[in-house]
Amino acid sequence: MFIQSIKISSRFKYLIIICFVIILLVSCYFLLQPSSELPVSSSPDSLHGIWQTPDNSIVENDTNPKQPNEEKKYIKWFEFNVSYDVLTKTSKLDIDSHVNQEQVQYNWIELIAYLACKYGNDFDQFKQKDLDNLVEKLKNGQTMEDLSKDMKNYAYYLEGYDAVLHEFIGTYQKEIKNSEAEYETVYALKAFHPVAKNYAYSHYDDFGNSRSYGYKRLHFGNDLMGSIGTPVIAVESGAIEAVGWNQYGGWRIGIRSFDQKRYYYYAHLRKNHPYAEGIEEGKVVQAGDVIGYLGMTGYSVKENVNNINVPHLHFGIQLIFDEVQKEGPNQIWVDLYDLVDFLKKNRSEVYKSNQETKDYSRKYQIIDPTVPQ
Numbered sequence: 001m002f003i004q005s006i007k008i009s010s011r012f013k014y015l016i017i018i019c020f021v022i023i024l025l026v027s028c029y030f031l032l033q034p035s036s037e038l039p040v041s042s043s044p045d046s047l048h049g050i051w052q053t054p055d056n057s058i059v060e061n062d063t064n065p066k067q068p069n070e071e072k073k074y075i076k077w078f079e080f081n082v083s084y085d086v087l088t089k090t091s092k093l094d095i096d097s098h099v100n101q102e103q104v105q106y107n108w109i110e111l112i113a114y115l116a117c118k119y120g121n122d123f124d125q126f127k128q129k130d131l132d133n134l135v136e137k138l139k140n141g142q143t144m145e146d147l148s149k150d151m152k153n154y155a156y157y158l159e160g161y162d163a164v165l166h167e168f169i170g171t172y173q174k175e176i177k178n179s180e181a182e183y184e185t186v187y188a189l190k191a192f193h194p195v196a197k198n199y200a201y202s203h204y205d206d207f208g209n210s211r212s213y214g215y216k217r218l219h220f221g222n223d224l225m226g227s228i229g230t231p232v233i234a235v236e237s238g239a240i241e242a243v244g245w246n247q248y249g250g251w252r253i254g255i256r257s258f259d260q261k262r263y264y265y266y267a268h269l270r271k272n273h274p275y276a277e278g279i280e281e282g283k284v285v286q287a288g289d290v291i292g293y294l295g296m297t298g299y300s301v302k303e304n305v306n307n308i309n310v311p312h313l314h315f316g317i318q319l320i321f322d323e324v325q326k327e328g329p330n331q332i333w334v335d336l337y338d339l340v341d342f343l344k345k346n347r348s349e350v351y352k353s354n355q356e357t358k359d360y361s362r363k364y365q366i367i368d369p370t371v372p373q
Contacts, residue, residue, distance in 0.1 A: 074322040076330050078160040082112050083123040084338040089131060091189065091342075094169055098187045106135070109165050110144045113158040117151040163261045163319050164334060167191065167236055167287075173367035183367060189346045190368065192288045194266065194315045195224055196231040196360070197347035201313075205337035221265065221316030222336040228311045230294040231276075231360045232266055233348045234285045235315075237371045243281050245304070249314060250297025251275070255285065258370060263326065265316040268308050270295030277359045286371055288348040290360045315340070 094108035114134055119125040137147060148154040168191040173183040195201045201224045234255060241263070242254030249267030251274035256263055269275065270293040279291055299307035319325075319332040353361035 072322065075156070075160060078163070078319060078332055079121060080164050080334045081121050081123055082161065082338065083126065084341045086112060086115065086123055086126055087338065087342045091169060093135065095188060104139050106138065108169065109162050110158065112161050113154055114144065114148060116157040116161065117148070117154050121157065163321065164317065166259060166261065167257065167370060172369065175364040175366065177364060190287055190366070191236050191343060191346065192233050193340070193343040193347045194233055194235050194313060195226060196233055196290065197349040199226060199230045201226040201230070203337070203340060221314050221333065222340055223312045223314055224340070225310060225312045226294050228270055228295055231290045231350050232269065232292045232294055232313055234287055234289045234291050235264055235343065236262065237285065237287045237368050238264065240279065240281050240283045240285065243275065243279060247301045248298060250308065251295065253279065253291055258372070261320055263318040263320060265318065266292060267314040268295055268298050268312060269293060271297050271304055271306050277354065277357065284371060286366060286368055288362050288366060290350055290362060
C-alpha cells in the first residue's frame with residue numbers, strides 16, 4: 001500500500017507540472033501580443049503626453065468628461081506640409097489683390113487648402129499652372145465654395161491651415177520709419193520671424209529627429225542656431241501662458257494666440273538673463289516684441305544650467321483644436337522649417353533700450369486691431 005501510494009503521488013506530481021507548463025505557455029502567449037497603448041512622447045511643458053499617429057484625422061463622438069452625453073468633433077491630426085514656394089506665391093496673391101483693391105480679392109489660406117486637396121497635401125507635386133488655373137476661375141466669377149464643393153477634404157484642410165496661418169496676414173498700423181510716432185495703415189504680413197533683424201542664424205529641417213534626454217522622444221520644433229544673447233521675437237501677438245524653468249527646454253516662454261488655436265514655444269533661453277524686461281505670465285505681447293534672448297539652457301532638473309551643446313532657439317507651434325489636446329493626448333506640433341524661411345520677409349528691428357540691464361526693445365511699433373486693449 002505504501003509503495004502504491006507513492007506511485008499515485010508521483011503521477012499527481014507529474015500532472016501538476018504539466019498543468020503549470022500549460023498555464024505558463026498560455027500566459028506567455030498573451031503577454032507577447034501587441035499592446036494597444038500608444039507610444040509615449042512629451043509636450044515641452046508636460047512630462048508625459050501621447051503622440052497620436054495620423055490614423056484618423058477627425059475624432060467623432062468623443063465624449064467630454066464633464067458632460068458625458070455631449071458629442072464633440074475636432075481635428076485629431078494635421079500635417080502642415082505647405083512649401084515655402086506656395087506660401088510665397090499665395091500670400092503675394094492675397095496681399096496684392098487687397099492692396100490694389102482688385103475686384104476679386106484672394107484668401108491665401110483658401111488657395112492653400114484647395115491645392116492641398118488637389119495634391120493630397122503633398123506639395124512636392126505643386127505646379128504653377130494649377131494655381132494659375134485656380135486664380136483664373138476665381139477671376140471669371142466662380143467662388144471657392146463652388147470650386148471646392150466636390151472636394152471631400154476641403155473643409156478639413158481649410159480648418160487645419162487656418163489654424164496655423166489665421167493671423168499671419170491682415171490689416172494693421174505700422175510706425176513709419178524715421179518719423180516721430182507716425183503710423184500708416186497697411187495690409188501685409190504681420191507675423192514676424194522669431195530672430196531679430198540683423199542677427200545671423202542658421203537652421204535645418206530637424207522636425208521629428210530623435211531625442212534621448214530623460215526618455216526617448218521626437219523633436220517637435222525647429223532649432224535656430226545663433227549667438228548667445230540674440231534677441232528672440234514674438235512671432236504673433238498673444239498672451240503669455242508659461243514662463244520659467246523646464247528641465248527639457250531650460251528657460252522658456254509659452255505664448256497663446258488670442259483665438260486659442262496656437263501655442264508658441266520658445267526654449268533654451270539665455271542663462272542668468274533669459275527674458276526681456278516685463279515678461280511674466282498673463283502679459284499680452286504684440287507680434288514683433290522682444291521677449292527673450294537666445295541661449296543654451298536645459299536638459300537639467302536644476303535651474304539655470306547650460307546643458308545644451310550648441311546655442312540655439314528651439315521654436316515650436318502646437319495646434320489646439322480642443323483644449324484636451326494642450327497637455328494630453330493628440331498633441332499636434334507643426335513642422336516649421338518652410339514657415340521660418342517664409343517669415344524672413346518680416347523681421348523686427350531692435351535697439352538697446354536699457355543700457356544698465358542691456359535689454360533690447362523693438363525699434364518700430366505696430367497697432368494690431370486683434371490685440372485686446
